Amino acid sequence: MHPSKSQEELIVELSTVMERFSAQSVALGEMYNALEMQAVQLKKMQEEVNQSRVLSALGEMAATVAHEIRNPLGGIGSYASLLARGIPPEDPKRKYVDKIIGGVSSLNKIVSNLLAYTKKTNLQKQNTDLVTWVEAILAHAEIEIEKEKKNVRIERNFPSEPLCAEIDNERLQQVMLNLLINSIQAIEAEGKITVCIRSRENFAEIIVADTGKGIDPEHLSSLFTPFFTTKEQGTGLGLAIVKKIIDLHEGKISVESTQAGTSFCIEIPF
Numbered sequence: 290m291h292p293s294k295s296q297e298e299l300i301v302e303l304s305t306v307m308e309r310f311s312a313q314s315v316a317l318g319e320m321y322n323a324l325e326m327q328a329v330q331l332k333k334m335q336e337e338v339n340q341s342r343v344l345s346a347l348g349e350m351a352a353t354v355a356h357e358i359r360n361p362l363g364g365i366g367s368y369a370s371l372l373a374r375g376i377p378p379e380d381p382k383r384k385y386v387d388k389i390i391g392g393v394s395s396l397n398k399i400v401s402n403l404l405a406y407t408k409k410t411n412l413q414k415q416n417t418d419l420v421t422w423v424e425a426i427l428a429h430a431e432i433e434i435e436k437e438k439k440n441v442r443i444e445r446n447f448p449s450e451p452l453c454a455e456i457d458n459e460r461l462q463q464v465m466l467n468l469l470i471n472s473i474q475a476i477e478a479e480g481k482i483t484v485c486i487r488s489r490e491n492f493a494e495i496i497v498a499d500t501g502k503g504i505d506p507e508h509l510s511s512l513f514t515p516f517f518t519t520k521e522q523g524t525g526l527g528l529a530i531v532k533k534i535i536d537l538h539e540g541k542i543s544v545e546s547t548q549a550g551t552s553f554c555i556e557i558p559f
């Protein structure tokens with residue numbers, strides 16, 4: 290038979306057990322907290338997945354609607370232009386027809402931008418000399434400058450030799466035009482846009498810099514978010530499309546802006 294334990298021994302034993310118990314309950318508490326944090330994270334991830342599902346469904350719907358709207362819109366535009374031809378400019382009715390034509394052209398811009406943003410894209414890359422390619426795009430920009438009736442000079446800072454990269458000409462042209470048009474719109478009456486092309490270590494760099502009114506620092510983080518715009522007639526899809534196409538090229542885009550102007554820098558990997 291064991292000799293019976295003294296009261297003191299029992300107390301020591303009990304306090305050891307209690308210590309172990311309290312250490313374990315601390316560990317359990319920590320585990321519980323970690324589990325709870327994971328549950329919160331999981332819930333957040335689940336919400337993100339749901340949101341991206343909704344967004345992609347919305348995107349698909351927007352693309353379908355935009356596509357369906359395009360043809361009737363084209364019809365309205367053509368008929369309105371025909372009507373305008375038959376009405377002399379001094380006739381008061383002409384003002385209304387011109388408003389219809391203006392409205393149709395804004396709707397067309399929204400539809401094309403929505404389609405460009407939601408389009409499922411496989412890039413069609415070609416080996417392209419960036420200098421010749423940009424030069425052709427600048428011709429479009431010159432037309433835009435004339436349309437806006439502004440005195441904007443385009444300065445070229447190009448390499449003397451061809452600089453080739455694998456790009457989807459058409460989609461990247463959309464990028465360049467969006468940047469150039471934003472620059473033209475940011476310039477009040479007169480200013481300068483500098484376009485620079487150069488070769489870096491393993492990427493080509495294209496910079497579009499303007500002497501426009503600059504971007505409010507608090508807007509910088511929203512620029513590439515779809516539908517962010519400060520313009521009355523803007524869709525806010527221009528830079529979202531730009532970002533999407535640059536991402537598809539596995540490139541990068543960055544922006545710097547002061548009150549003296551804005552500069553967008555694109556990097557396209559070779």
Ligand SMILES: Nc1ncnc2c1ncn2[C@@H]1O[C@H](COP(=O)(O)OP(=O)(O)OP(=O)(O)O)[C@@H](O)[C@H]1O
Nearest residue numbers: 471472475503518519520523524525526527528551
């Ligand atoms: N070069 C720039 N100078 C000043 N602000 C700019 C410049 N580029 C973009 N922004 C700002 O970023 C916003 C978003 O540009 P984005 O091209 O996405 O849309 P938008 O130009 O407003 O509309 P849209 O492209 O449909 O005409 C603009 O409304 C403008 O406030």
Ligand SMILES: [Mg+2]
Nearest residue numbers: 467471527528
């Ligand atoms: Mg724009």
